[in-house]
Amino acid sequence: MDGFNNLEENIESAIYEGLLKLGYADNESFSIYYDLDLLNHLLETEFISKQKCLAYLDEFKTFADPRFFNLIITLEGGRFKFTVPAEGITYISDKNKDNHFLQNLIKKVNTHQFTLEDILDIFDKYTPGYICEEADHPEYKYIIYFKDRSLDKFKYCFNFDVLGNYYHRLIEFSYLQSLHEHEN
Template structure:
């Protein structure tokens, strides 16, 4: 019953999200890492249409077997109506060693200073491609959204806010970005 394309989407998202977290927080050997998903985002990633958390949780047991092929030992549970994916220390070490995204690394090094400006972010995007979009957004959560025209370069939208405390960002898939705009 498995959907390999959906499993690939989910696994890539888990690895990418954990990699982003490791870049932000630093890599600590011997630590596990957990991330959370709502059912609607899981349905999007899995290319599925589960209507209950329990049905999806049962299906995700097949995903655990799929992920083990890439040495990701993942524990999946429900916590407060969200899915918790916990990757053990060996999986984290594998992600840290094998994921490589120079763009994200450069972006997070700049963002971690909190004293950056839009021009700094634009320069990073331009360093990797002239083909990117920067839009001012009328939203309570962020002021600008930047993303590459070619999503093979990076499939996320980077949403920025600048205020008297500095700059901040959210990294969102199109699905999550559209959900926030339509709330």
């Protein structure tokens, strides 16, 4: 069940971030996509076949239905599409309404006018125990994350350039994968 908990937590977190970025509207569903490798990581499985993983996810739907209300999982374009209906979106929004760190971060990022210092001020507001590292990566220049992972498990990868200021919010697995892809 740890894998199911990991996946549910990741879906919830990704959708909540999306709601903050795009806005929350009553009676709307929300979809997110996963590649097989990330699903295997979250579920603590080793599926090679997408069809077998999809069949296994039927058990996850049963597990998550009390909160996500008839979650729909399909294969689309080689990836797994998870669609949480409106009732599940309301649950996610209500459950995360006290996540002020993410709310403040997204509010600042949505201005598209922010500096590294602005972002560090937001992290510092929640604890001075964060790490900011420079990165040699084409998609981001700084990696910022909390030392105490119970505050937030994600690595926030920021770039400030002529194309604008933006970020990626990655779990450790995805962060390491991005480093590996950059090296190859």
